[in-house]
Amino acid sequence: MTTIQLFVTCLVDSFFPETGEALVNIFQRLGIDVDFAREQTCCGQPQFNAGLRKDARAIAEHTIKVFENAAGDIVTPSGSCAHHFRHNFLELFEGDSVWLPRAKAISARTYEFTEYLVDKLGVTDLGAKWDGMLTYHPSCHTLRGINVDKQPRALLQNVHGATLVELPHAEECCGFGGVMSVEHPELSAEWLKRKISNLESTQSPTLVVTDAGCLMHIAGGLNRQKKNQRVLHIAEILNHV
């Protein structure tokens, strides 16, 4: 029996627990045991991105301690957190002979959710069903940070009954950017506007993402603009059977 460690992310844990549950269901259907280490909190990416390296290190050390003795690959429903584990951990502990090897060991075991399904398990059809149109927004860190793009697209292609339409300028950032959306709200607002108008042009009522950061940003913008489109994490689509 395969066991995976779920790093659920602070956003899913606190705002979107349904996404975490969907992920657990999917793995259970695949016969995979999902372990959730309760000591986990946040990966520390906000601190890292803001330049607060000391803070980011403290959180990373905590996270490494939580996962280094737990069995199985670490799977997370966030390209952004996967990117943080995979790349930023190494940057944080560069030149540190104690922590760098520990960070590397963790980073080598970490996968983004769709990446794990497709690349590690070889699964592209989960038997999911969906009625209607879907369009996909590739999160920056999923697409460019860890080069995961064909995996979520393949999974969506195989959602039965769904019509997948391409989002214009899909590769453009939605303007979340973690602290940037607070530090530079005016910039963030412009990109969000553009993302939403691109979404509208597809006529699709549902936007699919691989990251709760983009989800809460775009959905928050849609709600502010009183639009009806929904933003869903891909796990919730794939869990729809």
Added chain:
Amino acid sequence: MVTFRQRIVESINNENLQIALDNNTERRLKGRAAAFESIPDWRTRRKRAHAVRADVIEHLDEYLAQFIAKNEENGVIVHRAKDAAEAIEIFLKIAKNLPQRKQEESLVSLRELRGKKILIAKSKSMASEEIALNHALEKENIEVIETDLGEYIVQLRHERPSHIITPAAHLRKEQVAELFHEKLGIPYTTDIPTLTATARKVLREVFLTADIGFSGVNFGVADTGSLCIITNEGNGRMVSTIPPVHIALMGMERIVPNLDDLALMLSLLPRSATGQKLTVYTQILNKPLDGQTRHLIILDNGRTRLRNSPLKESLYCIRCGACLNACPVFRELSGHAYIGKDNSIAPYPGPIGSVISPGLFGENYVQLAQASSLCGACKDACPVDIDLPKLLTRVRAGQSPVISDQLSVNSEGAGLTASTKIALQIYTRVATHPRLFSAAQKFAALGSFLLAPSSKWIRLPAFTGWGYSKDLPKFAGKTFRDRYVKKIVESERFASRLRRDIETPTSGDVGVHLDKVEQFTQELIALGGHVYQTKNVTKDVIEFLKSRNINKIHLEPHTLDESLLKEANIEFTHEPDDQIIAGVTNTRCGLADTGSVLVADGEGNPLRGSLLPEIHIAILRAENILPSLPNALDLVKDQRAAVFITGPSRTADIEMTLTIGVHGPKEIHVFVDDSNLG
């Protein structure tokens, strides 16, 4: 005092600017994507280019020593400047000790008109912006005229360039029309060819009468000492060919080891910058021309410090501007909004600017690095694969080099507002204590229930940042950790019956092999050039000249049958003459994949013959057409100077509209002599 954030808002609210920037972004992104289609191996090239640049920066001292020695051997006077002040001092010394110039009468009178001020014709150089050269020279009563159309426009407006490749990217044609009407006295017109022709006319005078020609350098080749300068308009050629003195200013990191590496860079730089396979003019300058003095100033200005800092990788940059075009921040701002704490405009904008501006000039510009979502579009666009998001986070982490008096300010969270910093530090404490974390979640859930008891969303006020354009989802009443119950999985894996059908991308079509002449012809015609295949060159050139009513040409010796020209009453001279409408030159080779021809310095001054006239007629032997630039570099090594010409002179400096014929010829006609092909 306007803050960076206020400047951002001004830019966003400036409708003209937003339209101009959208134009710039969309055309540049499309152009770049199309240009890279012709080199399907670009990912490999990019990795190689990264390795070449990494090696250069690692061994910069050795490469520079080699490069300088070669230049001195070539007769170039080399200077090194450790900072802006030194560079300017060197410049002034050169300007005050100009060699006596053989003056033609017409030129004397022009100079008198100008009151004997020293005149410098300047081609675009970011290094010169960095040291504020124009300002320093003007203070010394030296007149500097920018000759790149975009730079000329911003100089007339007393502005700084807003983009490192297209300096007037922030303007619309109506603004240029008004400017030219006001400053140059022409009737108001938004016709871009007319505006361009006006600049051509005004600046032609400048080229012909300038005491000094000034240019930047795109690449210095260590093992040959060559200076490579690329331009589209022809101003780079003018300033390095016509005035008696040429001064080239080069950032000390702009080295490539050899001509093969240069070819690699040239396959990436124009594609990334302007979506061209090659720029119109790719000059390789080895030795000064006859009667010309060439100075090369190699500028440090913080580069050594940067090289010894964690931002070292930013020195790999080849200044293509692709990261600016790809950047969603730049798209909203343009270069003028990137300001330091002292309100000064950062010399380099965009993602690379937000690294090297603090990297070279210190803490003043650190705040720029916080304006990024780290989306990575810049890294993706970079032709030398610089990890810009990583470097931005390093600037934020206070790792940009410390400049003496700013020691205390550089620290973690550089450029972050105080409130965000405190909030994140509190969050660190919470996130390193799981019980506290879980308690905080419950507290937040309760708080958000109180704020919005009947909605899934909380409307925060604008000052919170988040509330400016979006609502916040309510914290979940029951978090994932509360809901999670470990279930024992009993079902069999059914993954085995699931398909694995992700296709690995197939490499693009190998492409139909085209005959070299055919390919050369197609490429050049696509750029607006003309190609004629002939077995009787002189006869056909005469026929062409007659059809255009041209009876006098500047002719490179040993190019056409001169007795036939005489019979046909075509006057010719081997001396350059800026009144002549057509120049006929020989070529050393053609390049099939870009439609370029190589013209080298020699008897009869073909470099001028292919530059000053409105029409350039180039004679090319079919057997001399080579597949691509790397095959031609051996031909360049032993020339004094040479230029690859790729189509007619052009610009897109006004509203990205392609306009033909700026400073160089408006027309290029290549007569391909295939008599030896049988």
